[in-house]
Ligand code: PEP
């Protein structure tokens with residue numbers, strides 16, 4: 199038996215025969231051309247054909263697997279039509295008199311290099327989309343068809359990493375798991391595994407996976423190990439683990455469609471936090487009551503220039519439509535601090551978490567804010583959308599935001615563009631300042647969302663990014679719990695609702711106290727939705743013996 203350790207990006211157990219995927223290389227050589235105009239036309243024709251192929255793949259994938267994976271092909275279409283990309287190819291063809299396939303290959307290499315050095319993991323991982331998309335144009339230019347990876351039996355796909363177009367052509371019914379040498383949590387393979395609900399290991403490192411092609415293996419997605427030709431003892435141990443996990447999973451599934459109500463009848467909403475379309479399937483699959491927080495900045499982090507209104511609108515509309523009338527809370531840009539993108543051109547600051555971020559930036563750079571608000575309002579015509587403003591510290595900021603929203607609405611009305619009539623406006627309560635003026639803020643907005651990740655950071659003066667401080671202060675500090683209590687009281691006395699969307703909401707040891715504090719909703723990562731719901735349903739708030747001692751401290755001191 200050989201055991202290889204990787205990093206699991208999705209749990210589960212899978213068995214199958216290892217099938218190593220080797221990408222066939224296309225060869226490109228540089229040639230001098232005499233007629234750049236003709237070469238340029240050849241390129242445009244190939245590009246259009248490649249974009250059309252991608253559109254067909256997008257539709258096919260949306261139907262077969264789901265819209266989250268299909269979006270990868272939409273991103274590739276955007277890359278191929280990107281003006282910087284097209285300009286790069288043009289320069290090679292006209293200035294250097296190069297053949298079109300060479301021009302495409304060189305341009306994609308340059309763009310991929312820039313992306314590889316991007317600030318966020320997401321951007322770094324998108325370089326494969328650049329290669330994947332441009333390879334499609336090159337194949338068109340060379341009249342080659344894309345390679346297809348055929349599977350005869352249930353297989354564990356091993357590879358360096360897989361391109362989205364390669365995963366799209368796979369026969370999903372025969373794929374048991376993915377194992378890759380490279381990859382990362384946000385890589386396509388990881389995203390696809392989560393959507394397909396199968397285990398995936400990444401970062402297996404420098405092992406010669408191809409040597410194990412055709413051998414039987416078991417992937418343990420809980421511990422992140424692939425066992426090649428496992429021995430008896432391992433097989434039995436894994437079987438037991440699988441049965442145990444299966445029982446847990448089944449129990450959780452039974453909660454779908456059920457109310458989130460305690461044994462003594464207290465009800466609470468449980469929503470999902472998502473970063474974008476990629477997480478939507480998981481929110482739906484886990485039966486989230488809605489989207490409690492869409493961190494809209496992720497869409498801005500995935501790229502190297504501002505998304506335009508149409509792209510934002512497409513994304514927001516998809517979320518509200520796919521949630522089919524359930525509530526969707528989209529937070530406006532929270533760029534700054536730990537989430538930055540070069541093209542925002544932010545000044546370097548000594549303490550960025552205390553600097554130009556979130557609503558401060560939006561009020562300073564109103565062009566960016568207005569574009570986002572226009573897209574949000576337009577999308578509100580297609581479902582139940584609420585707008586949430588991050589990092590509020592002052593009522594005046596709310597007045598200014600409302601004023602801008604008002605003007606954007608007027609603009610839309612004058613152009614006869616539809617938007618929802620009942621779009622609610624909420625603020626994040628994630629600074630001690632917002633807590634202390636929550637009575638005043640409650641008069642101005644429709645709801646609160648408590649962001650305990652930042653609230654803990656700013657209250658306890660502990661950098662949330664620095665792992666060295668994780669154990670310095672006991673988690674769930676009394677100061678933060680009391681703040682939550684105060685915010686709920688202020689909100690309720692003004693007739694508005696409060697959701698808690700920080701990580702603290704998924705801490706099952708706190709579910710009881712949070713409910714006792716009368717929160718109206720919790721919003722947690724999609725895989726946490728069902729475990730939180732199970733905890734809620736097990737509680738009996740009227741049974742004093744069950745009441746956590748913290749409740750006494752927080753509520754009755
Ligand atoms: C928070 O601060 O708790 C929150 C939900 O927002 P983020 O983690 O995106 O800052």
Ligand code: MG
Nearest residue numbers: 628649651652
């Ligand atoms: Mg925050």
